[in-house]
Amino acid sequence: MNMREKIEAAAARYPDQRSAIMPALLIAQREHGHLPGPVLEEVADILGVERIWVYELATFYTLFHTEPVGMFHLQLCDNVSCMLCRSEDLLRHLEAVLGIKNGGTTPDGLFTLSTVECLGACEMAPVMQVGDDYHGDLDITRIDALLDRLRAAAEQVTGADLAAAALAGE
Amino acid sequence: MFEPILLRNVDVPDGHLLSTYEAGGGYQALAKALREHTPDEIIDLVKKSNLRGRGGAGFPTGAKWSFVPKRAGKPKYLCCNADEGEPGTFKDRIIMERDPHQLIEGMAISAYAIGAETAYVYIRGEYTLAICRLERAIAEAHAKGYLGTRILGSDFSFVVYIHCGAGAYICGEETAMLDSLEGKRAQPRLKPPFPAVEGLYASPTVINNVETLACVPHIVARGPDWFRSIGPDKSPGPKLYCLSGQVRKPGLYELPMGIPLRELVEDCAGGPLPGRKLKAVIPGGVSAPLIPERGMDVGMDFDSLAAAGSMLGSAGVIVIDDSTCIVKVATRIIEFFHHESCGKCTPCREGLNWVVKVMRRVEAGQGAPGDLEQLEALCKGIFGNTFCALGDGAAMGLRAALAHFEHEFVAHIEERRCPFH
Numbered sequence: 001m002n003m004r005e006k007i008e009a010a011a012a013r014y015p016d017q018r019s020a021i022m023p024a025l026l027i028a029q030r031e032h033g034h035l036p037g038p039v040l041e042e043v044a045d046i047l048g049v050e051r052i053w054v055y056e057l058a059t060f061y062t063l064f065h066t067e068p069v070g071m072f073h074l075q076l077c078d079n080v081s082c083m084l085c086r087s088e089d090l091l092r093h094l095e096a097v098l099g100i101k102n103g104g105t106t107p108d109g110l111f112t113l114s115t116v117e118c119l120g121a122c123e124m125a126p127v128m129q130v131g132d133d134y135h136g137d138l139d140i141t142r143i144d145a146l147l148d149r150l151r152a153a154a155e156q157v158t159g160a161d162l163a164a165a166a167l168a169g170e
Numbered sequence: 171m172f173e174p175i176l177l178r179n180v181d182v183p184d185g186h187l188l189s190t191y192e193a194g195g196g197y198q199a200l201a202k203a204l205r206e207h208t209p210d211e212i213i214d215l216v217k218k219s220n221l222r223g224r225g226g227a228g229f230p231t232g233a234k235w236s237f238v239p240k241r242a243g244k245p246k247y248l249c250c251n252a253d254e255g256e257p258g259t260f261k262d263r264i265i266m267e268r269d270p271h272q273l274i275e276g277m278a279i280s281a282y283a284i285g286a287e288t289a290y291v292y293i294r295g296e297y298t299l300a301i302c303r304l305e306r307a308i309a310e311a312h313a314k315g316y317l318g319t320r321i322l323g324s325d326f327s328f329v330v331y332i333h334c335g336a337g338a339y340i341c342g343e344e345t346a347m348l349d350s351l352e353g354k355r356a357q358p359r360l361k362p363p364f365p366a367v368e369g370l371y372a373s374p375t376v377i378n379n380v381e382t383l384a385c386v387p388h389i390v391a392r393g394p395d396w397f398r399s400i401g402p403d404k405s406p407g408p409k410l411y412c413l414s415g416q417v418r419k420p421g422l423y424e425l426p427m428g429i430p431l432r433e434l435v436e437d438c439a440g441g442p443l444p445g446r447k448l449k450a451v452i453p454g455g456v457s458a459p460l461i462p463e464r465g466m467d468v469g470m471d472f473d474s475l476a477a478a479g480s481m482l483g484s485a486g487v488i489v490i491d492d493s494t495c496i497v498k499v500a501t502r503i504i505e506f507f508h509h510e511s512c513g514k515c516t517p518c519r520e521g522l523n524w525v526v527k528v529m530r531r532v533e534a535g536q537g538a539p540g541d542l543e544q545l546e547a548l549c550k551g552i553f554g555n556t557f558c559a560l561g562d563g564a565a566m567g568l569r570a571a572l573a574h575f576e577h578e579f580v581a582h583i584e585e586r587r588c589p590f591h
Contacts, residue, residue: 026295120256
């Protein structure tokens with residue numbers, strides 16, 4: 001299914017098209033990596049809803065990115081349970097090895113680093129979400145191994161895909 | 171020895187599949203409900219069981235269902251609150267990942283009781299594995315006739331849809347969740363009207379937590395007397411406790427309601443880390459006021475914790491040891507509430523902004539004399555003056571930290587540094 005078909009299928013679950021804006025934005029973000037203005041307008045047009053309704057959701061909810069993010073978005077929880085398990089040390093380490101600050105993206109477009117509120121996986125604190133996956137019981141050794149795996153995964157991607165991803169991430 | 175009820179499938183290989191669930195007697199409670207009981211009888215069973223909502227507020231579930239008008243002239247909705255944003259809480263995620271059919275069966279019985287034909291499960295967007303497993307389980311249940319049209323030969327029809335959240339703690343507040351489901355920014359509504367009368371799309375709507383709904387098949391299968399025989403009579407049943415923080419064995423534990431907090435932390439979760447002493451525990455997610463070590467004999471149920479000045483909340487039990495600065499913990503909690511304030515009402519939006527500034531300077535050793543009085547004045551301005559409980563939770567938590575650990579706040583101001591650094 002293309003993006004329009006996916007959005008229309010999601011919209012069929014609701015009696016009111018406005019309810020479908022959130023699922024539509026999630027679909028669009030998977031497709032485009034982030035949600036620039038023209039994508040928001042396309043979503044509004046597919047659903048036949050006011051553009052302002054789409055803009056306001058895209059900027060209210062934190063999982064929607066109106067700005068580009070790296071190929072791998074490292075989302076480190078620093079809420080209480082993770083903080084008690086020394087998530088701060090991991091943040092400092094990630095900032096040092098990636099050479100970016102919290103909120104920043106590496107120049108090669110591979111990594112964006114963000115601290116996030118509780119991920120709901122406190123039994124494996126400290127925890128970090130990367131894409132769809134949770135990584136728990138982290139320490140500096142495991143973080144380094146994870147970064148190596150992610151870099152290797154990126155190299156698997158063909159040159160053309162990488163260029164496209166970096167472009168989407170700029 | 172307490173036998174797990176809600177978690178009985180979570181460690182079973184392929185516990186998330188329909189075949190596993192059926193092999194353990196799954197969907198027989200739904201069949202029994204449809205065959206032997208009218209919807210009103212189901213509501214009565216749940217009322218008699220004294221089941222209280224596991225999302226945090228502890229409202230009696232049967233009473234909530236009975237507020238739905240019988241003849242509304244509009245469709246009725248069931249919403250499952252699976253937003254689980256309360257820091258320290260992960261129980262609903264584990265049910266959905268490892269035993270999603272238990273939730274689906276609970277939803278089907280609950281929908282039959284209230285006369286709903288459609289349910290939305292509002293799951294936080296980060297929970298991709300839970301979303302995936304629940305989606306698959308819904309499809310499996312549909313294919314087997316546990317969902318869909320004329321379920322198990324009855325005249326009850328019911329469908330379940332997943333609605334993914336997108337990162338907003340406020341969506342756990344039930345009326346904000348309804349606004350979010352309607353495609354708006356999630357902001358709480360003024361009540362009344364209550365959702366049971368005017369909820370989703372202005373139709374009668376019941377919103378129940380995942381764990382609450384997961385209890386329902388067991389009540390139908392084994393009866394309300396059995397349910398009430400577990401834990402305190404006024405807040406009975408099995409309960410999921412989420413243990414995290416500075417404790418040897420963090421994890422999800424199922425035990426009766428009312429178990430002493432100390433037993434939970436020291437016996438089940440193995441107590442503090444080697445060489446450390448317990449200092450305080452947050453018993454129900456960060457909205458619940460912390461309890462100092464000396465208060466840990468309190469029972470983990472709605473009434474005992476309320477009497478002790480805290481609350482069961484989501485039963486997210488966060489353990490804090492003596493190496494940790496309470497001012498730092500309290501500051502982090504306030505930063506959380508400040509970040510998650512939806513911005514609708516002034517006391518929460520502006521008040522928490524102010525509280526964060528004062529807390530950060532106190533923690534950094536730059537607090538001024540009078541800052542503690544300032545914090546109390548700000549709490550007073552927020553508490554009870556907002557649409558929803560977010561601001562109340564922030565104020566209550568801070569007040570408890572100030573009441574039990576005032577000496578740590580004072581030390582930060584007098585020594586002009588954090589004594590733990």
